[in-house]
Amino acid sequence: MKPRVAGSFTVPCAKCPLIANPAFRKFTPEELRFVQSFKSGETIAEPGTVFLHEGQSSEYLYTVLQGWGFKSKALPDDRRQIVAFLLPGDFVGLQGPVFDEMQHSVEALTRLKLCMFPRSRLWELFSNHPGLGYDVAWLSARTESIADEHLLAVGQRSASERIAYLIVHLFDRCKGLQMTKGSAFSVPANQQHFADALGLSLVHTNKTLRRLQGRGLIRWSPGAIEILNDRGLRDLAGHPAPDTRQRPLI
Amino acid sequence: MKPRVAGSFTVPCAKCPLIANPAFRKFTPEELRFVQSFKSGETIAEPGTVFLHEGQSSEYLYTVLQGWGFKSKALPDDRRQIVAFLLPGDFVGLQGPVFDEMQHSVEALTRLKLCMFPRSRLWELFSNHPGLGYDVAWLSARTESIADEHLLAVGQRSASERIAYLIVHLFDRCKGLQMTKGSAFSVPANQQHFADALGLSLVHTNKTLRRLQGRGLIRWSPGAIEILNDRGLRDLAGHPAPDTRQRPLI
DNA sequence: CGTCAGTTTGACACGAATCAAAGTGAGTGG
DNA sequence: CCACTCACTTTGATTCGTGTCAAACTGACG
Numbered sequence: 001m002k003p004r005v006a007g008s009f010t011v012p013c014a015k016c017p018l019i020a021n022p023a024f025r026k027f028t029p030e031e032l033r034f035v036q037s038f039k040s041g042e043t044i045a046e047p048g049t050v051f052l053h054e055g056q057s058s059e060y061l062y063t064v065l066q067g068w069g070f071k072s073k074a075l076p077d078d079r080r081q082i083v084a085f086l087l088p089g090d091f092v093g094l095q096g097p098v099f100d101e102m103q104h105s106v107e108a109l110t111r112l113k114l115c116m117f118p119r120s121r122l123w124e125l126f127s128n129h130p131g132l133g134y135d136v137a138w139l140s141a142r143t144e145s146i147a148d149e150h151l152l153a154v155g156q157r158s159a160s161e162r163i164a165y166l167i168v169h170l171f172d173r174c175k176g177l178q179m180t181k182g183s184a185f186s187v188p189a190n191q192q193h194f195a196d197a198l199g200l201s202l203v204h205t206n207k208t209l210r211r212l213q214g215r216g217l218i219r220w221s222p223g224a225i226e227i228l229n230d231r232g233l234r235d236l237a238g239h240p241a242p243d244t245r246q247r248p249l250i
Numbered sequence: 251m252k253p254r255v256a257g258s259f260t261v262p263c264a265k266c267p268l269i270a271n272p273a274f275r276k277f278t279p280e281e282l283r284f285v286q287s288f289k290s291g292e293t294i295a296e297p298g299t300v301f302l303h304e305g306q307s308s309e310y311l312y313t314v315l316q317g318w319g320f321k322s323k324a325l326p327d328d329r330r331q332i333v334a335f336l337l338p339g340d341f342v343g344l345q346g347p348v349f350d351e352m353q354h355s356v357e358a359l360t361r362l363k364l365c366m367f368p369r370s371r372l373w374e375l376f377s378n379h380p381g382l383g384y385d386v387a388w389l390s391a392r393t394e395s396i397a398d399e400h401l402l403a404v405g406q407r408s409a410s411e412r413i414a415y416l417i418v419h420l421f422d423r424c425k426g427l428q429m430t431k432g433s434a435f436s437v438p439a440n441q442q443h444f445a446d447a448l449g450l451s452l453v454h455t456n457k458t459l460r461r462l463q464g465r466g467l468i469r470w471s472p473g474a475i476e477i478l479n480d481r482g483l484r485d486l487a488g489h490p491a492p493d494t495r496q497r498p499l500i
Numbered sequence: 501c502g503t504c505a506g507t508t509t510g511a512c513a514c515g516a517a518t519c520a521a522a523g524t525g526a527g528t529g530g
Numbered sequence: 531c532c533a534c535t536c537a538c539t540t541t542g543a544t545t546c547g548t549g550t551c552a553a554a555c556t557g558a559c560g
Contacts, residue, residue, distance in 0.1 A: 126384045127381075133387065140387055157329075199404065207540085454549065
């Protein structure tokens with residue numbers, strides 16, 4: 001599936017809604033100019049579309065502009081592991097330049113709007129704009145840290161702790177992006193996605209979710225989650241406070 | 251625990267045994283000069299020593315010169331997850347600059363020799379040597395990819411598959427570093443370490459290991475593993491072929 | 501010979517997977 | 531406006547893999 005370039009609808013970087021978002025640090029004028037020239041277009045992925053395939057190479061790097069997605073890896077049979085959820089500002093595809101082929105697939109959960117950058121010019125970014133190069137490394141280290149946290153959850157936590165962790169994790173990320181409404185936020189993932197992310201079966205995920213709801217910690221409705229007892233949920237999750245500092249954007 | 255700087259025993263980068271190792275790409279003369287100046291010393295960590303602590307900040311970045319170690323994260327109780335094993339050439343501490351504090355601990359399995367680089371000069375690396383900046387990002391993306399693979403194993407594979415995967419993974423990495431002897435290699439980790447890395451209990455790890463041995467796939471002896479049936483073990487692991495291309499070194 | 505870390509074994513309990521089936525609600529077409 | 535479908539959620543019964551508990555074994559070392 002070739003990414004379709006929505007050239008005519010491209011937003012100029014200066015007006016990028018993400019730059020306006022206080023979660024991200026601001027570009028210098030030179031950086032902005034470069035990023036604008038680096039950006040070769042935008043693309044849209046409809047919900048359910050797999051737009052990067054494990055094992056294939058990708059000509060582009062992407063920044064999520066809008067919407068939710070996830071990265072996953074599959075086993076030879078039909079088991080799959082969701083290794084990360086993608087939210088606005090997330091940078092995808094770095095593994096392309098490193099290994100020649102993608103090590104994971106990326107699928108859209110909602111309609112996903114993405115900025116495209118030709119990987120052939122990544123070197124230019126490092127060489128002409130070391131600040132941006134540093135940012136790329138920064139983002140990569142952040143992703144790695146999230147993956148480690150996820151690994152801790154899947155390897156050591158019980159089912160209810162895992163679910164509590166994932167909810168808190170997603171909530172905190174959404175909150176940083178101002179995508180929450182009070183203690184509720186929209187989560188365009190279903191219970192199967194939660195199960196695949198946490199290494200649980202669908203049935204057990206459902207039962208655990210209901211039990212958390214029974215304990216008055218959360219309310220799950222298809223498409224949205226509300227946190228009813230923040231303190232209790234975080235205690236159960238055993239999750240550290242989120243990092244609220246500004247982060248870079250490419 | 252402050253790192254002890256073994257200044258007088260410092261190896262000049264030009265004679266670094268890792269550079270000679272064909273697993274790594276060679277530095278240009280300028281890069282070599284910079285790396286030499288960037289390196290502020292060496293340190294030794296004795297087996298069992300935790301030399302980077304989750305939650306503390308680290309003044310240095312490290313490259314493993316010699317020996318084995320591991321990165322781990324702990325839960326409020328005594329559960330812990332080993333998120334990665336460290337082998338020569340691995341670069342640690344990038345998360346230091348990103349978050350102000352380390353997100354994981356690092357412990358030595360054998361006597362560990364490490365190169366120290368002051369994180370305060372990381373910016374200089376990116377700005378004066380974009381090639382090295384690119385390499386830092388490359389290494390970070392590689393680590394992330396290994397973490398994802400690990401997550402797939404812990405989240406989706408059965409106990410015997412996980413153990414097969416870990417053995418194959420470690421074997422392939424060691425082989426790339428020419429640290430194997432035929433189908434055997436030394437693994438200075440005990441069964442508790444395997445258990446902590448794979449999200450299994452010690453007892454079940456032991457039983458599974460014995461079963462793999464019973465099936466003629468491997469031979470475990472304290473400190474070393476021999477692969478008796480490479481094909482069978484890899485089939486069980488469902489693990490992709492290793493990446494054998496040269497990789498960068500900092 | 502005693503100690504200690506690491507390994508091994510057996511009995512049992514429990515959390516999570518699996519199997520099977522029904523419930524819900526949005527969307528569609530008659 | 532009422533069937534009908536389809537994706538998703540929910541529940542109960544049962545099985546199975548893995549954890550836990552308890553104890554013995556092994557080999558290195560002092």
